[in-house]
Amino acid sequence: MIVSLRSMTYDELKDQLSKDDKIVVWACNVCVKFCDVGGRNHMNALADKLEADGYNVIRRELIGMSCLQDLVRKRGTDEATAKIFEEATVIIPLTCEDGNENVKHVFKGKKVIDATKTIGLGVFSLEKGMTINYPFENTGLEASVDGIPLEEAAKKLGCHAGPY
Amino acid sequence: MVNLTLPVSYEDIKSQLSKNDRIAIITCNSCVRFSGTGGVEKMEEMASKLRRDGFIVTDEITFVAACLHNHVKNARISEGVTAVVVLACQAGWSSVKQRFRDENVICATKTAGLVVVDREKGVEKLMMPYRDFEELLGKEYHLLTGELQEKNVMDMEVEE
Numbered sequence: 001m002i003v004s005l006r007s008m009t010y011d012e013l014k015d016q017l018s019k020d021d022k023i024v025v026w027a028c029n030v031c032v033k034f035c036d037v038g039g040r041n042h043m044n045a046l047a048d049k050l051e052a053d054g055y056n057v058i059r060r061e062l063i064g065m066s067c068l069q070d071l072v073r074k075r076g077t078d079e080a081t082a083k084i085f086e087e088a089t090v091i092i093p094l095t096c097e098d099g100n101e102n103v104k105h106v107f108k109g110k111k112v113i114d115a116t117k118t119i120g121l122g123v124f125s126l127e128k129g130m131t132i133n134y135p136f137e138n139t140g141l142e143a144s145v146d147g148i149p150l151e152e153a154a155k156k157l158g159c160h161a162g163p164y
Numbered sequence: 165m166v167n168l169t170l171p172v173s174y175e176d177i178k179s180q181l182s183k184n185d186r187i188a189i190i191t192c193n194s195c196v197r198f199s200g201t202g203g204v205e206k207m208e209e210m211a212s213k214l215r216r217d218g219f220i221v222t223d224e225i226t227f228v229a230a231c232l233h234n235h236v237k238n239a240r241i242s243e244g245v246t247a248v249v250v251l252a253c254q255a256g257w258s259s260v261k262q263r264f265r266d267e268n269v270i271c272a273t274k275t276a277g278l279v280v281v282d283r284e285k286g287v288e289k290l291m292m293p294y295r296d297f298e299e300l301l302g303k304e305y306h307l308l309t310g311e312l313q314e315k316n317v318m319d320m321e322v323e324e
Binding site: 001002030031065067068069070071096097098101102105118121122123124125126128133134136137138143144145146147 | 165166167229231232233234237253254255258259261262265275278279280281282283284285291292294295318320321
């Protein structure tokens with residue numbers, strides 16, 4: 001699994017938005033779901049929070065895998081979603097950085113928020129949740145069989161574990 | 165989900181095994197299948213080669229995702245396994261090693277980094293490499309075979 005953390009707080013995210021924005025909250029449903037950042041529940045929770053704070057969320061878009069560019073592209077061409085994405089001014093991807101790159105590439109001209117930081121590969125278990133086991137060298141974290149809990153990794157990296 | 169793995173040579177793997185080992189071969193069926201370094205066919209191929217070379221392969225096991233540890237932890241695997249050959253990325257290997265702490269757990273791949281995939285174009289592109297694979301940044305690989313493309317077909321920007 002790809003391990004991603006939140007790159008900012010909810011308030012910092014809000015600072016990048018305006019009340020006139022037409023916002024799509026976009027969530028991948030694989031790795032980031034196991035990292036407690038993405039997936040349907042966290043997508044809905046963020047969209048609810050933004051709406052309660054007066055922001056205009058025009059779409060909640062759950063995608064099977066945001067690292068599949070053809071799947072991302074389809075959102076921009078499929079008649080069920082194409083209009084919405086044409087109308088949107090901001091997309092908030094709850095994805096890994098790869099998934100985010102795909103969104104930026106496909107929806108050029110939209111403001112795409114860098115809401116996550118991807119730190120490497122990890123292992124998920126029901127007992128321990130997600131751990132980072134094989135981090136990118138630039139994180140300064142050590143690779144290990146048992147992995148590092150995401151709260152600890154987030155603290156070391158100045159990021160945030162868990163949902164927005 | 166998707167990371168790029170490159171194969172470790174069969175000779176390298178074989179050199180880490182002994183003829184007395186009781187060997188389990190475990191494969192992930194996700195990213196490594198995309199990279200052509202794992203999946204059921206690759207596992208069967210590895211098992212056949214090892215058996216032909218006189219090794220004892222007792223188990224062949226497929227996981228949807230080896231990085232989901234509960235699948236690995238709860239799988240029925242023969243008693244007395246002494247070596248495990250893992251066709252998975254480094255995270256999948258960690259997951260298997262957590263179960264087989266005292267056994268020889270061999271990773272049959274090298275994890276190069278994270279990719280974006282275009283199934284219509286049949287390729288995956290390395291976007292976030294690990295340090296040893298930085299020279300491969302932006303390279304594209306054929307899906308399911310892992311063959312390096314001579315020419316890129318995705319018009320995706322790559323951040324240096």
